[in-house]
Amino acid sequence: MRAQRASKPGDLPARAEIVVVGGGVVGCSVAYHLARLGRSDVLLLEQGHLSGGTTWHAAGLVGPLRASESGTRLVRYSAELYARLEEETGLATGYLNTGGLVLARTPDRMTQLRRTAAYGAAYGLEAEVVSAERAREMWPPMQVDDLLGALWLPGDGKVNPADLTQSLARGARQGGATIRERTRVLELLVSETAAGRAVTGVRTDAGDVEADRVVLCAGQWSKALGDAAGVVVPLHSAEHFYVVTEAVEGTRPDLPIMRDQDGWTYFKEEVGGLVVGGFEPNAKAWVAPDQIPYPFEFALLEEDWEHFSLLMDEAVHRIPSLATTGIRKFYNGPESFTPDNQFLLGETPEVRGLYVGCGFNSVGIASAGGAGRALAEWIVGDGPQDDLTGVDVRRFGPPQNDVGFLRERVVETLGLHYAIPWPNREPVSGRPQRTSPLHDVLRGRGALFGTRNGWERPLVYGPAELDYTWGKPAWLAASAAEHRACRTGVAVFDQTSFSKYAVSGPDALALLQWLCAADVDVQVGGCVYTPWLNERGGYEADVTVTRTADDAFLVVSSAATTYRDLDWLARHRSPGQDVRFADVTGDLAVLGTMGPGARDLLSRHTTADLADEAFPFGTSQEIEVAGVRLRATRMTYVGELGWELYVPVDGAVAVHAALTGDSAVDAGYSAIESLRLEKGYRAFGRELLPDVTPREAGLVFATALRGDKDFLGRAALVAAPGPARRLVSLVCADPEAMLWGGELLLRRGEPVGQVTSAAWGATVGAAVGLAWVRGQVDAALLDAGGFSVDVGGGDAAVRLSLRAPLR
Secondary structure (H helix, E strand, O other), rough: OOEEOOOOOOOOEOEEEEEOOOOOOHHHHHHHHHOOOOOOOOEOOOOOOOOOOOOOHHOOOOOOOOOOOOHHHHHHHHHHHHHHHHHHOOOOOOOOOOEEEEEEOHHHHHOOOOOOHHHHHEEEEEEEEEOHHHHHHOOOOOOOOOEEEEEOOOOOOEEOOOHHHHHHHHHHHHOOOEEEEEOOOOEEEEEEOOEEEEEEEEEEEEEEEEEEEEEEEEEHHHHHHHHHHHOOOEEEEEEEEOOOOOOOOOOOOOEEEEEHHHHEEEEEEOOOOOEEOOOOOOOOOOOOHHHOEEEOOOOOHHHHHHHHHHHHHHHHHHHHHHOOOOEEEEEEEEEEEOOOOOEEEEEEEOOOOEEEOOOOOHHHHHHHHHHHHHHHHHHHHHHOOOHHHHHOOOOOOOOHHHHHHHHHHHHHHHHHHOOOOOOOOOOOOOOEEEEEOOOHHHHHHOOEEEEEOOEEEEEEEEEOOOOOOOOOOOOOOOOHHHHHHHHHHOOOOOOOOEEEEEEEOOOOOHHHHHHHHOOOOOOOOOOEEEEEEEEOOOOOOOEEEEEEOEEEEEEEHHHHHHHHHHHHHHHHOOOOOEEEEEEOOOEEEEEEEEEEOOOHHHHOOOOOOOOOOOOOOOOEEEEEEEOOOEEOOOOOOOOOOOEEEEEEEHHHHHHHHHHHHOOOEEHHHHHHHHHHHHHOOOOOOOEEEEOOHHHOOOOOHHHHOOOOOOOOOOOHHHHHOOOEEEEEEEOOOOOOOOOOOOOEEOOEEEEEEEEEEEEEOOOOEEEEEEEEEEEEOOOOHHHHOOEEOOOOOEEEEEEEEEEOOOO
């Protein structure tokens, strides 16, 4: 049934099933795809005119090949949609498949381009490394004297952003959606319900509109609206610059897009001239999100030639004729960026029925088609229908929503677009945010810290800095020493950043039995390793559950998934269920005491009996260590004898001092990574994703699938055919080869999969990792050999196995 119309200015409906806020390319894409999915009662509201915010001044580049398979699928669909949309709607999008070139001035950039070409082979997209001279043949205006080569991407293209937006809008209208321009949304309306806070509509300058669901696609305006509704939308705008030149000899309409990332610049043809833009290493932050002026439609900021001079100098270096070419127009248009350079998508955990699609970090045009479809499917399907972990809005919480942090971070984030994407790169701005009670102690002991979900975490001890390289870094020797100490003696890891939730109440067991694929109805003190699965049987979390009382449990999860996990618990609590859950992450420090000497070490500081009979693996007890009462859980992520000690924060320094003042060494997360891969342990976000099942991951043993307990996702696992891929362990044959994860896996030269995680294993004496192999995989296939990985253009032979290198 269509919405009832009210007699309001502009004939604004009194109610709609779904309201989309924002008429840029993303909002119009969401409306278009909702209509395609049969949702005709959709109202899109735009404060000015369509595309008048950030969309109109976007450069319009569309590059399908991304660093992840899910990201590549998303942008690949965008390109396919833009190519056919004119035929469907009658409005041209200006899409032209020109191909693209990415240049390399340095050996490190060449290695990156070879790795990117390997991504293309893994994801089914053509990508070819070419010589500098071949690149010049494709792009005659440039000089190539300083280039080592380039990457040719035949799938790249360009589009006219304003035309694309209008075409999507017409498609949405054809499907029944209503679009109202010059209607400013002032507030998101939210009410308290028995199940929590829920959206009820929007307040506009033309009146209120009731809605079942609201989709916030307001670009850089989204954070202010989110803040007022108590929703985390971590965005901050930066000034983004490009110029349009007069005619340049050698250009033509189908001239490929060209990116000179070592010079921070990009180029595309426009009316015989060139669009020259870029991503300078130190960006210029704009105003705070709540200070964006209104109206700000089809508007630009003041020219800043001094700031742009770095990019212009590099452009002239690449294209010498630009030194004598006039400038038609200087564009300085603000765009919003997120703390990690990935956009925000999905239903917010704070307010049910409120969705976001914003923060596109200057890739909104390329992403809009796929992101609009994904968000529409999320809304209609009441959950993501694909792996969207990397862009899920629930990856952020209040610490990342602080304006001061965001303002500092955006200066770095914009510049990272064209920086070499080192696999272990750590952000440097906006730190520290959250620290363990041991932070100062560990810093004094030489810890180098990384960050995860705002937490400072020790990566390695001793080296002066974290150096970045495709080969073996200088800090590897120190990490390997920590690794060996854990394998042969005992090491202590500060794992305070683990997410920790207290789940309690009369119905706590019932809720967890449904969410946990394993059976957690164990005796008090039992600890169970278990996945949380979605209805498709894919991973939503990878946790341990400890029963601390008949009606109380401690759930421990990844540091990165706190808000996602808490949301998963909340949305699956049935009406009337008496269950309480609290985030106790900050209340408890965690000291992982691991290694064959762990029992002897702990025994010197506790009167508790730690023998196997008294304290078996997979159990938890409250004990006293160094005079501090704490919870000790015999569970390990490194594959050695050990306990995770959950220590009240005020006792953490004393316990740590006692343990490391004895025979233990401090060890960091880099050692944890290599230790877990030698044992074949999987990680959520790397191996375990929403489109990965326990069968594919080789983790059926961690479920109750062979029993009769029902759980979320069980039906899908039972009905699924045999897996079409399998996760396997790998070891490099050459001890000098260094793997980082993401490498293309080949068999006799043909692509068969991709490495998910890798590190140098000090016990094995070579790089180790986990990888997907496509097809029917068994031990006989793997034993037959012929496998290698592409390490930036060269092949490194690997041995694959269904079992871990160390058992």
